[in-house]
Amino acid sequence: MTLIIGVRCRDGVVIGSDQKILRGGEAEYSNKIFVIDGAVALAVEGLTGIRDDFLYLLKIELDRRRGVDTLYEMKIIAEDIVATLAERYRERIREESPIGVLMAGRERLVTGKAVMYYIHGVGYGEQVEFLCTGHGGPYATTIAKFLLRKDLDCIESAKRIAFIISWIAEDVDVTVGGDPTVAIIRDWEKPQPSSEEERVVEFLSQEIVNEMKSYAKKVKAELPNILFPAHTKQ
Template sequence: MTLIIGIRSKDGVVLGSDRKVLRSGEVEYSNKIFIVNNVALAVEGLTGIRDDSLYLLNAELQRGRGVDTLYEMKVIAEDIIAELTERYRDRVREEMPIGVLMAGREYLVNGKALLYYIHGMGYGEAVDFLCTGHGGHYATSLAKFLPKKDHDVIENAKRVAFIISWVTEDVDVTVGGDPDVVIVQDSDKPASEPIEQLDANLVNNMKIKAKEVKKRFADIIFGST
């Protein structure tokens, strides 16, 4: 019950997700992108295991272990994901019940913006593009063509918001809520808050545009009849 999209742009990275969550059999809407130690994490999989992963990550950081790079955050998250998968794989009957897409600057407060995807077995790799989650199959055909690596982060963030809005409810009922989209720009200058939220007005504009295009989609492809 998730759609997560990550894309490398010419000046940074974009990370987006829907907000529909299934908890105790009930649908609710909440953020799926979490900011931990200046790193944005979008987590796919079972909600309870997601909650555990964030709790364990915060607990590890609170122990006073010095973490100064995104790579170190990746390594810590890999161990946590591997442990949780080992614990719950048989119980929930899913081979990989959790996955995490991370976005942040190389040195957390400065440096090149990077994306890492951590697979359920606890293996992470750098990616320039990822479209995953239950809605990922539906979104990939658009996500392959609309965002471009030579666009800036704002333009790609708008397009990610459009894609999530396109898939929401009408295409995949497990994907829903307003798009949650964050931006991490490349920068040599340290910043206390390097992760920015896409402006709510731009998100709303993309929601409206997606609805308009859906109504005209057949005419766009085949012409009006």
């Protein structure tokens, strides 16, 4: 019950997610992108209870270590937590990969190139430049392959991710729903940002999200005319 999209852009990385979750057998809507220490964005797919455990254990481990200096260190910690949770619950829930994590941030957290890691449910993480995952992932891939390109900037990519999630939500996949949440992390190769520039993780505004939702609805209604204009006029 999730759709997560991530893409490497010309000037950074962008990750997006829907808001529909299943808790206690009931559908709810809540944020699925979590910001850690103001510098790292996590989008988590899988069972809601295991996701909650992952975030709790990650916070405990980061507090115990008094933080980390690089995104790679956080990736290693997250891998171990995912592996532990998978080992604990795999047999109980009869699912090989009960959780997956898309992690985005700058290499040195506040400075450096923005990168993404996807941590598979077995506890193995790899750097990625394009990803559509979750129940809605296969549907999203069919359109994201044509709309998302590395030469686009972060803002344009964020808009398109919001559009894709809105396109898939409810009409294409009923397990995907709610407003798209889209996080942007730009490359920062300069010295450490000043206080005015220190926000590492930005979010696409609700105004633009609403525009993309409306645009997706409009394109859906017009799609037959766009693809087969001669037939629809008959």
